[in-house]
Amino acid sequence: MAARRGHGHAVAGVNLPVYLNGQLVAREEACLPITDRGLLFGDSVYEVIPVFRGAAFRLRQHLDRLQRSLDAIRLANPLSREAWLKAIASLYEPTAGADLAIYVQVTRGAYPTRAHRMPQATSPNVIAFASPIPARDPDSANPGLRAITLNDIRWHRCDIKSTNLLPNVLAQAEAQQRQAEDVIFVRDGRALEGSASNLFIVLDELLLTPPKCDEILPGITRELVLDLARDAGIAHAEAGIDEAELARAEEIWLTSSTREIVPVVQLNGEPVGQGKPGPHWQRMDQLYQAAKERNRLAAFSGNRHEN
Ligand code: PDD
Numbered sequence: 001m002a003a004r005r006g007h008g009h010a011v012a013g014v015n016l017p018v019y020l021n022g023q024l025v026a027r028e029e030a031c032l033p034i035t036d037r038g039l040l041f042g043d044s045v046y047e048v049i050p051v052f053r054g055a056a057f058r059l060r061q062h063l064d065r066l067q068r069s070l071d072a073i074r075l076a077n078p079l080s081r082e083a084w085l086k087a088i089a090s091l092y093e094p095t096a097g098a099d100l101a102i103y104v105q106v107t108r109g110a111y112p113t114r115a116h117r118m119p120q121a122t123s124p125n126v127i128a129f130a131s132p133i134p135a136r137d138p139d140s141a142n143p144g145l146r147a148i149t150l151n152d153i154r155w156h157r158c159d160i161k162s163t164n165l166l167p168n169v170l171a172q173a174e175a176q177q178r179q180a181e182d183v184i185f186v187r188d189g190r191a192l193e194g195s196a197s198n199l200f201i202v203l204d205e206l207l208l209t210p211p212k213c214d215e216i217l218p219g220i221t222r223e224l225v226l227d228l229a230r231d232a233g234i235a236h237a238e239a240g241i242d243e244a245e246l247a248r249a250e251e252i253w254l255t256s257s258t259r260e261i262v263p264v265v266q267l268n269g270e271p272v273g274q275g276k277p278g279p280h281w282q283r284m285d286q287l288y289q290a291a292k293e294r295n296r297l298a299a300f301s302g303n304r305h306e307n
Helices: 037-041 059-072 081-095 166-177 220-231 243-247 279-300
Strands: 009-011 014-016 018-020 023-025 044-052 100-107 125-132 145-151 182-187 190-194 198-203 206-209 236-238 251-256 260-267
Touching: 014 081, 014 125, 018 081, 037 100, 044 059, 044 081, 044 279, 059 081, 059 100, 059 220, 081 100, 081 125, 145 166, 145 251, 166 182, 182 243, 182 251, 182 260, 190 243, 198 220, 198 243, 206 220, 220 236, 220 251, 220 260, 220 279, 251 279, 260 279
Parallel strands: 145 182, 145 260, 206 236
Antiparallel strands: 009 014, 018 023, 018 125, 044 100, 100 125, 182 190, 190 198, 198 206, 198 251, 251 260
């Protein structure tokens, strides 16, 4: 698939085009009609797939979750698995070894009139593009981040990865205003997840994360952290976390495909544990980095998507 003309963002000297309904086009040329239902109603779902040093990470799991989101919004998947793999590969394979986030969005499409009712014949729009993930500096210690808790004002289907992200955007703004970098959503006294991440805590030496339900996104990184904990014999459980437990956690982490595992060192202005990334985080981060490396070696030995 060759880019039609013009150039988008560049990584390592390679221009990053946009995938738009089967074609690679330059970013500035990638347009959708103003009546696209993704724009008018947030009638669309998305995925963010990480690529580490040129190898897509947990791609199968991301495409499975995309299918789940599409099913949940009653939208037929416009592409076969093979077509998805080809489209995504066309965005990262030319960049040779870069760390990238591949953003993928499927909207229900554009129609002549604005109407809430779903159209009978659907022609979805598919867009995808790659953005650089800032490389980790192996020599500098992770400083961790400051988070605040906020009442979760989102809808009750946070398990669907939909583009209705206004509450998440507003939460980030509130965090910024209060000199914090992120938010932990709390509903009915239960801490659920971050504004774009899943939540883990270490409490009394036990690693805990809220169980999968309609109120959180089933994170791909969350699943991997649980797998790694199991394989390494780290005591862990999927269990509700109430606000009091969050407040006395020895460690708090937020996980996502692009930010990996991030330690929270301050919560609502109070230090978490010693106020610096803790030993359990150090260990899990090492396990996670090793999993990334195994994935990369498997990808380049032809045994793709092992992890
Ligand atoms: N967000 N919870 C929410 C609300 C999220 O938006 C995300 C990811 C996660 C973590 O899921 P995963 O481990 O599969 O990335 C949990 C992506 C990265 C985003 O919106 O950019």
